[in-house]
Amino acid sequence: MNVLAQAAESSSRTWTVVLFLAMIAVTLGVTVWASRQTRSATDFHSGGRGFSGMQNGFAIGSDYMSAASFLGIAGMIALFGYDGFLYSIGFLVAWLVALLLVAELLRNSGRFTMADVLSYRMRQRPVRTAAAVSTITVSVFYLLAQMVGAGALIALLLGIQKGETYLGMDAGTAKIAGIVIVGILMIVYVTFGGMKGTTWVQIIKAGMLMGGAFLLTLMVLAVYDFDFGSLMSDAANTSGSGQAFLEPGLRFGTEVPGDAWQTMWNKLDMISLGLALVLGTAGLPHILIRFYTVPDSKTARKSVNWGIGLIGTFYLMTLVLGFGAAAMVGKDAITAQNPAGNTAAPQLAEAAGDHFGGSALAALMLAVIAAVAFAAILSTVAGLTIASSSSLAHDFYNSVLRGGKASDQEEVKVARLAAFGVGAAAIVLAIFAQSLNVAFLVALAFAIAASANLPTLLLSLFWKRFNTQGAVAGIYGGLISAVGLVVFSPVVSGSEKALVTGADFSWFPLSNPGLVSIPLGLLCAIVGTLMSPENDPRRYAQLQVRALTGAGAERAADH
8 A cells, every 4th residue: 555655656746857847848838939029118008908808817817817716715714615715705895906006007107117107197107106105015025925835835845754855855945946946937937938938838837727727627516416505514514623723714804702802803814805806906106017918998997897707707616626525535634734724625636636537646736736736826827026126227227217218128127137137036035935924925915905006097187186295194004004004013023933933023003004004004195195295286177087088008118
């Protein structure tokens, strides 16, 4: 039996490596092709604005459905049932904000980045500098989470445990190798392929992710004769929590008997997380720049509709995968492999494969889901890197340092150098951040986006009185309050799972700062505006015409 298990494990590792290499070869080929089509700043930053609604919708889905979504949410549902699905609901509802308030107006008003809209009727340098700082901050937190996750994922999915080696690597070396591989690939995708290469890589990976999740969902449902009620019942029975597994309160908003204050903070924390998830999406830089890759606002709306359809279908499938893992793998087996539940989906793939075809199919299914998860990470980090490099080159270098006088070739050259710099910095930071709990990094990125970017973006589009001082105060106020409150929260110190052990300097009771930092960011923007006499109704009228018609959107948003 031991020999059989070792043979299955070796087969799984071989399949995993083969699929990884095949996926990388295809995507690098696409990048080489795209590099020959990238000539101008418009090509590099927005892919020549030539993508259809369906193509951009797939790329949006790929950007959004990261490994955190695929592995994290499936694991959350497997361990916490109903409460795990709250993440899916929050992520999906968030797209209504993007569709109704942001997508069309942003596409019409700007050229390459969020700062094009924010700075249109204001002083360029302070606003673009603040927007670049916010973009880099959000992207770095998100990048760290994805890359640290990539290192852990490779070690786990290749089955490298402490004391074991694979291809001469122990578990620690494998994690570092995973981080370096992801970093190098994302630098290559963005530096050579620009937005065109990145988008096609994302389209391919969205297809892989949807295909892998759909196949696994079908296999799980087939085990239960497509009776979802039977699957949920079995999951509840094997979860160890019984009926509570199917009801709210197991993970979020938990009630603490005899401690009314802690119960209240738990419930407020759930609201805070929900706010950050729902409002953060419409402020994420790598999502916002996707609206500039289409030819007009109608196509931007279509791409969001495609994105919502794909993401909604995907999150429904995570429901089946999460409950399937709870029922077919079991809580104990999941937490033994990974306490956070991040390997629930790969373990389910192995269990489902074993059910239908024995150890050979189990090994193949594990390899497929491993490749899909790795593809999801690569796709998200590439999107984040191009958002960062475009902001640094277009907003900071060209508009702030060069006063808008840099040529297209110069801007593209700086963007490529910036992509290399961002990638290199992310690799180094992720290697040193391996011991951090990455879950809070993603939630913090959403909180910063919701606190700093979204209020200033909406006020810029809809408030005539809004001005430079308000935009700068709103961005920095939301950014500093979100990061600052997390530093003094139970996430960093004062709790069992805190990042810093042996110290307690937490005075902010919520794990997610959104409930406080989002209103603070909005308040800073309003107060900053009212404290400045700057007011340009004519420029606002021009922005309204631009936002509603798209007139002038092809030209630079400088003045």
